[in-house]
Amino acid sequence: MPEIIDATSHIMSHEALDELESVHPSSEIESLRNAPRMFDIEGRVDYLDANGIDRQVINLAAPMIWQGVDPDDGIEATRVANDEIARIGEEHDRFIPTGTVPFLTDEYVDEARRCVEELGMNGIQIFSNINGRMLDDDEFEEFYATIDDLDVPLWIHPQLAEWHDYDNSHTWIYKMLAWPFDTNIALARLIFSGVLDRYENIEIISHHLGGSFPYQIGRIRSWYQTRKEEPELYQNPAMADLSEPLDAYFDRIYGDTAVSSQGESYPLECGLEFFGTDNVVYSADYPFGPDKGQYWATEIIPLIEDLDIPEADKEKILSGNIKRLLDLE
Template sequence: MKIDAFSHILPPRYFEVMQGMVRDPRALKRWLTLPALYDVDARLAMMEEFGPDFSQILTLSSPPIELLAEPDSSGALARLANETLAELVTQHPRRFPAFVASLPLNNVAASLAEIEYAIDELGAVGVQMFTNVNGVPIDDPQFEPIYAAMARRDLPIWLHPTRSATTADYRTEETSQYEIWWALGWPYESSVAMSRLVFSGVLERYPDLAIITHHMGAMIPFLEGRIRLGWADQFGSRTHGEEARSALARLSREPIEYFRSFYADTSLSGSAIGTRCGLDFFGSEHVVFASDCPFDPEGGPMYIREMIRVIDSLEIDEGVRDQIYSGNVDRLTHGRLGLLLQDLGHGHPGEKADAGIGRAH
């Protein structure tokens, strides 16, 4: 059983509306070359390569809803996104056993209403947040009710990076060059957002909140030494003021432990090196299989194929491999995926794995 935990889609009805809201049509250039992103039949045909035991949890593709719609209309756009995602799950439960709800994050009240509707009524298994909300950091106090709502439901937040070419690489320039904004800027965005959630105390206040970080926790695993020793143990020595000291005082554990409490997906474009590094940092119980489908040179199957190759090549027990492929994400969603897929004739995710593996929050 392989459950792709972070794959992207634009349901056709939503995509039609979305296209009319994009301010710069050129921004859709890449999207329009990926039929598996918005054509459900193309997506299903592409998935056939990976056999009947392959399925995907659906997340809405960028751009973020709050980038498309103003606060007074973003709630309606999020509602359309979630209802059309839920329709796909209902229509194709074997391939799409679950979806992650989208939120109109420029309107917190509407986001809370959407959490209640999408999770409690439509059956979403979590919510997606982006690493900033039109430039506002996600540890801003206005978002606290969202973390509280997800902590009460004990369901994950899927964290996706966002940054555009308008974020220049240098102050003397107006735009980013060579797609650095994406290749390096997105991992930076994720790493910054994770750091803000740690040092602002969000994870201290909600210690059981599961956050699934895209692209294997971005830069964090590789920079373990800078975080554990160079950063935390000398925190504040490079800058003036009491901010660093007060931030550490809010935490009951070493900062590195909060970083390890994140979950990470395997969306690494087929990188074996990055996968091993992430596994070493987060531990296999905090890693979930994901592909970033369909954003690869083949329009969908390549990254799936490459990540399966990498995971199958890892020198780990088969039970641990099963946890990565399906058991961990099933556990995070309280067995809802496993029960659904079992009812459809599949085995239960991770059923061969060590029953002692649990959440490490």
């Protein structure tokens, strides 16, 4: 059996929640406190053992808790959260810690650097929008320059956005169906605005196998091509003058296998056709999902093992690609 490394999982600490709640109490924080497995380290180790998972990347859970937070008020909670995740990684060699920055300006840029250079973290998680601002906002340029300099991957986790006027009781539907859309927008903006063109060291791990990007790739390629060929036909063809073919940017995007499968193989196969076996990494989105977070691993690992691809490629997906990306032993 090849080594298995879970490339995206979510965790929370009571200390971080307490600090954030002191400046921005919310129903999302209250909800997290009702999910004990979000904090349970020993239960997480049991989960790894039960599913034959050797190691697990951990990053901070629940982007929604940062919505509406004043960045000046949230920086201390961010530091506490990253310190806690680093501590968990130091105390348990099964876990690979990554930092999270919910905002991308000022002190949060310094915090990203601290996570890598002082806490020894393997990468940085950001969200697919920053309080509704797109990831290619000009004010975020220093952040991308810093990540480019640090030469560590970015995890992009989807975030809620007020695309429509919906009440809080239905946010679960938006998490279910609109999060892949928000991932698509984030990836497309980073490509077509030229962020990835300007910063050649940036590589991205996109949650949920790139949203629906793989399914819509023909539409993405076609729209880009038509606007390049006949820009005079379009009122608003705002695009960077990219120096490379689209595939050069796609090659720097990875998709994790957290497709919430209940036995369906075609979402995984679609993602694999787009990303290729070198750019897919295993994940089951723990601790979320049915059966208290246990279910998806029992479905996704067998799906990978049953793929009609060489065994060497299965090993890449299960651990080889994330080891290469994070320079792990």
